[in-house]
Amino acid sequence: MSTAATYAEFAAREARGVSPVYERLSLAVAADETILELLATVPEGKRQPNLLFAVVRLLGGPVGDPAAFHDFTVAHWDRIAANLRVRATQTNEPGRCAVLVPVLERLPQPLALLEVGASAGLGLYPDRYTYRYGDRLLGTAGPVLACELTGTEPPARLPEVVWRAGLDLNPLRVSDADDIAWLDALIWPEHEHRRERLRAAAAIAAADPPHLIRGDLVDDLPALAAQAPAGATLVVFHTSVLYQVPDERRRAFERLVGTLPGHRISVEAPGVVPFDGLPPAPDDTLHNVVALDGVPLAWARGHGQAMSWFAGRR
Template identity: 65%
Template sequence: MTDLRYAAFAQEACGVSPVYEGLARAVAGDAELLALIDGLPEAKRQPNLLFGTVRLLGGPVESWAGFRAFVVERWNAVAREMRARITQTNEAGRCALLLPVLASLPQPLALLEVGASAGLCLYPDRYSYRYGPHALGDGVPVLHCESDLLPSRRPEVVWRAGIDLNPLDVRSAADLAWLDALIWPEHEHRRTRLRQAAAVVAADPPLLVRGDLVEALPSLAARAPAGATLVVFHTSVLYLVPPEPRAAFVSLVRSLPGHWISNEAPDVLTPGAAGPPPGYHNMLALDGRPLAWTRGHGQGMRRV
């Protein structure tokens, strides 16, 4: 199974990150590395977690030989970090996927993100956007997205909060370093965007609660202000959650007032669902109704 997971990741990275595509394919065919990885809990075997950990520890990722030697020779340190951490990619660019849906809902909004990491996706009203020639807002970061769904405005957000097993704080150099390590090697534009978005968040930090997505959601949702539309959302999070608590979360979020926006691989919420078209990875849905296919870091989407 681990070899298939890394092979699938290589396919996802194809055309997006040649470095990670090559590493993932090589890991998928390396019995010794697979045996080491399989010694970790199933949830800790993810390619992003391994590659991000190696980068955080200062290891090489551009060279397969260098990467492999680093992992084998320093496996105890690598495994220790992987056990202690979770994949927390906090890509502000995904706000460009959420924006057309958020703009269509009754305003103002109370945003509640599940799997919020450092909360960078809780600020869709503060960022600027370019959908081809269609522009919204000024200042930085500017989020570029190829899309046939175009928002007419930025939303009005009066409350923002998030849940995470390990909330990160962009004002912490260590937390920011982990967010940086999770960005794919060639994506310097995303590193710039991370720091620009982090500055926005640091100036007005959100309410972030440490907890389980099912246990913490009801009480946090109840804190949303009256008169605002509650929007619970998540992007590339539920694939990390085992099936039973995932089903419990879906049942819970459907029972709450307001709306639910999901952006997940199609088979995460609908087992056996057909995969996305080439170049796309996730399905954007409102209250369980599919709206668009989306790319992993917010760079594109198209109507279903």
């Protein structure tokens, strides 16, 4: 897919109805030959809309006005390109825990959680947040994460987590102001509720920091998994991560993770982790598949806002 088509698709599939600012900006970039030519000078994996827009925001550039965005991007391209090359879309969205909890509830407790692509580790605290599934509230502390859940009953209990660890090529620290600034820049402009959520989740992580390891999802996963305590169910999980991994490494990860004890939860687009015989998604905002041990269970939105269960309905 061309870079222009990528931006047009991002506008239609991800930003429409979610971020008018990014929908408008994505369409403008898709038709902006100058910016498209500049993007062609960085590796293909570094041309994605979320990454470009976040880098511009981090550097103090405007995203609300496409013309001003164009001028800033052209004038500051060297700095922007340098950041694109070394940064990744490490969106650390706690809201994704809302689609993990219905799966985690079904596993033998207590749990040892290991997140691949953990960023700052905010996804490692599903037991510390509160969830709203329709009119059902689960939990009493932390930020409230709302999820429109259909096809199954809301979970009745929070998971019991006794160990939490994360693996990332570039782990971020909630105690580092620059790392928090990058996570803030990755949040879409209108989503002030997500900024509030980021601050609340970061406070939880700062009070009880997760065990984060800088490493590769193939080379370093077995040693980290071996640190999980005996008597706890190991759960390796990843959400919207594998699309950034080259195909060969992704296949190596798939082979490796199947050899580990415990369970694996994946929340990825079906083009990244494919499955046969998937039912159609109820709408085009549900573009991730939630799976347990390679068995697809539900469709989900990218930030955990909705989940449509289709396996073993109860």
